[in-house]
Amino acid sequence: MAKYVFHRLLVALAVLFTVALVSFSLLHLSGDLAAAIAGPEATAEVIAQIRVRYGLDQPLATQFGHWLWAALHLDFGRSFYFEHTVMELVGQRMPVTLKLGAVSLLLALLVAIPLGVLAAVFRDSWVDRSAVMTAVLGQAMPNFWFALLLILIFAVGLKWLPVAGNATWQHFVLPAIALGYYAMPSLMRLTRSGMLDVLNADYIRTARAKGLSAFHVIVKHGLRNAIIPVVALAMVELGFMLGGSVVIESVFALQGLGQLAWDSISRNDFPVVQAIVLIIAVFYIVLTFLADVLNAALDPRLRAR
Incomplete structure (x- = not known):
């Protein structure tokens, strides 16, 4: 187990270093950062001063080394636009x-697990087909389009919920539904396939032969074992949600990291963009690593690889 965890940790660190290198390189490949910071009407003298001020006159390898070392100490510099340190902005929006992300994942699990169980229990019935159709629709539908549809129906038409902002819990309902519906299909399919495998197991037939109720057999004996990989997948989906919240937060004007990333990209606020990309990558990598460790702890076959 220790060898497996160490190997996965090395992979996670390698992925994190690659993400840091790519995020740093893409911003520099996008053009002259000094000219972008100075603005379109800046003179060559002003651009040269900015290049020296922010260390952009140094070799790229030196710039990357300084930036990575500072990032390891949670120092991403100051925002060009907001006039605050990057970590202050991140701390406010995180x-x-x-x-x-947490509410969206909770909603996705509350829908996906019962649907997956019902689809497996009533295999090849209209319940199964309806659940699969719901999952396919959720994966095929763009989440921004679904978010706009929710706004038109529940905010503009019925006026049940607010359109934008994050002042109250009602402001999180529509964004959480839009973001959670996108994560629901994979969770539902995994629950369904796990339940199908479990329901054909010998111990399930033994439990039924003992005269246990259907609810007892399905929930206590079936779902209890089938849900193990779903928990690991849920951790990975949470990482996807944190990274994919940019669109949803922009649609609903939630003042989170996604909205901050969008504002920073549109204003060429490069330190903030780099920090958000790296922080979201860290969340995703850590959650993926924990999911791998959890799977290995529960399945000895993975530890033998």
Whole structure:
């Protein structure tokens, strides 16, 4: 187990270093950062001063080394536009994104697990086909289009929920539904396939032969074992949600990391963009690593690889 965890940790660190290198390189490949910071009407003298001020006159390898060392100490510099340190901005916006991700995942699990169980129990019935159709629709539908549809129906038409902002819990309902519906299909399919495998197992037939109720057999004996990989997948999906919240937060004007990333990209605020990309990558890599460790702890076959 220790060897497996160490190997996965090395892979996670390698992925994190690659993400840091790519995020740093893409911003520099996008053009002259000094000219972008100075603005279109800046003179060559002003651009040269900015290049020296931010260390952009140094070799790229030196710039990357300085930036990576500072990032390891959670120092991403100051925002060009907001006139605050990057970590201050991230600290202010992070709770909104984490709250949105947690609520979205909870809604996805509350829908996906019962649907997956019902689809497996009533295999090849209209219940199964309806659940699969719901999953396919959720994966095929763009989440921004679904978000706009929710706004038109529940905010503009019925006026049940607010359109934008994050002042109250009602402001998180529509964004959480839009983001959670996109994660629901994979969770539902995995629950369904796990339940189908479990329901054909010998111990399930033994439990039924003992005269246990259907609910007892399905929930206590079946779902209890089938849900193990779903928990690991849920951790990975949470990482996807944190990274994919940019669109949803922009649609609903939630003041989270996604909205901050969008504002920073549109204003060429490069330190903020780099920090958000790296922080979201860290969340995703850590959650993926924990999911791998959990799977290995529960399945000895993975530890033998």
